[in-house]
Amino acid sequence: MAKKKKGKKKLIKGLWSRGELSLLKKLFPSNPTAEISAKLGRPNDAVKKKASRMGLRKSKRYLKTLGRA
Numbered sequence: 154m155a156k157k158k159k160g161k162k163k164l165i166k167g168l169w170s171r172g173e174l175s176l177l178k179k180l181f182p183s184n185p186t187a188e189i190s191a192k193l194g195r196p197n198d199a200v201k202k203k204a205s206r207m208g209l210r211k212s213k214r215y216l217k218t219l220g221r222a
Contacts, residue, residue: 165194169203177204182212 169177173193180189181204190200 163194164196166199174203174207178207178209181209183215 173195176193177189177200180192181200186200186204187197190197193200
């Protein structure tokens, strides 16, 4: 009997849609990267790289909540 994987969502690879890009731009400064990658269904590293290439940074306010600013 084959085992079913529970909770594993297939991650998207490839081109980013305009909707994904606008959501990334909106969410990245004030949300955890892991949360954003889960919403987009993309790997954490892909979200980090794309945000970096777009020049996005975490906000000072968000970093302060993490004790990093």
